[in-house]
Amino acid sequence: MSGWDRQEGEREEMRMKKRRKLGRGVAVVGAGMSRFGMYKEKNSKDLFVEAFQEMTASVDKGFDPDDIDALYLGNFTNDFFIHQSHWGPIISDLVGLTPRPATRTEGACASSALAFREGVFAIASGFYDVVLVGGLEEMSKRTTEEVAEGLALATVPYEGQAGFTFPGVFGAVATAYFAKYGANREHLMNVTIKSHNNAPLNPKAQFPLTVRDMMNKKIEGARKKGQDVPGWADEKEFLSDLRANPVVAWPMHLYDCCPISDGASCMLLVAEEIARNFTDAPISVAGIGQGSGRGLHACEDLTFFEATRYAAQEAYGMSGLSPDDVQFAEVHDCFSIAEILHIEDLGFFQPGEGYKAVAEGMTRLDGSKPINTSGGLKCKGHPVGATGVSQLYEVWTQLRGRAGKRQVPAADLRVGAAHNLGGTGGTCTFTIFERR
Amino acid sequence: MQDRPFSDISFESYLNEEKLMGSRCSGCRTLYLPPRPICTACRGSQMRWEQVSGKGRLAAFTCISIAPPAMIAEGYNRHNPYISGVVELEEGTRVDARIEGIDPRKPEEIRIGMPLKVRFLHRGEHRTYLAFDPA
16 A cells, blocks of 8 residues: 555645635736756846846736736745855846845745745735746756765755765656666656657757757767667667666666756746736636655655645645546656656655556657656756746647647637646645636 | 664764664554654654664675765775665664675675675764675
């Protein structure tokens, strides 16, 4: 019997007892994000301006930035990466909001999902009517080892002492999942190949290439240099080649891991009752959930994240929707194995069935439950503090039918969701959007 | 020794003395390792120190090639990986630890569930890391 089975009754009871609701409805009427990438010539401020300008242009009926009441901004580790802290007022000043309040939120890689949540509460309480939320991160000016050290600040202390890095934690999770359910590295490759197939359709993606594109580039490069031309038969042979896909933290190889990225994202939240002043196509916040989790050593079973399940229950309970109602989702695929766990924890597939669903193509753009249509963290990029709101940007864009070539091909797209994870599962959020 | 606080610092000082020590709740008998001052099962705070056997089984592991600076300083790198793991002790609790005495270059040969025994890795005068060897 899994932890899920054992605790489900308890959770259901808790959910029914504490069915949460907002004091008043909140809607998203604008969103923007910088293209994610590694930028020598741009800093956090430059990237936030790109996001802010796209957000401003996306508000269909226009708006006056002077109407913004407050800013909530997620950032994880700029303190460490670029030795600058206290980003709230820096960004507030940058876009001309001072002296209105600016608050930074930190929840590791879920930092901007927390900013979003605080913004929702601020409006739902009736205190504010119009709130800007967003996130930023500037990581690429450090070496890979330094970035690993910076991100590992969000592991629990015992993990760091045992030598765990973030890829290491998820590598360990993968070995536990493999042992329990009989999955293997080939199943992880299915996730990577699927995400990379979506990425070229997203103009914001850091790596807008399929795995086959990258394979062909390497073959072409070798041919031009007169080197031995690699004879990979298909994507899986390419991903099995240690020269093309070296180990980071076994069984996590390079192509199982999200990249190092710089980027920014933001969204304009307003009270639902005034949303039509901004657009005829507002997207409502149907459900929000957040959970906190324990370190690896304190988990009896490493094949699920307790905090994700809690966040999901909270969001489903608030919205009255079920996993089947969610037509597509962005999930926190910091590592390939993570995507498999999340689609199970969010209730889209049964525990131990997620890897089979991916293998059967159910999570593809044209599948029954498209996952990470943006290319996910793996291909879109993962500037950690900007990621949460960028996932919501994708859901918002899809629900408004503006996702271009990566538009989910469902006839009546109404409900989408995003799951964001911080640390080693210490902070997880789940947000459900609905077009009403 | 019984009057040390149930803290990370005490846990580490015991590691320096080559003792793997946890805290057991006097109320509901739950064992915590590393120690906790408050029982999260029954909310009690009457704890007692308890030395555990140091025998366990491998619950999860990873072989790390891209090492953080602290591990690089110990000589690990892309060509010299190391293993971190989660060990389920025979007392039922789990700990994070380094796994020694196994080849990190052959991860396919490492088995979840393999029996392990504790080893104390002394680094410098007052730093001891928890490790496990194959039993």
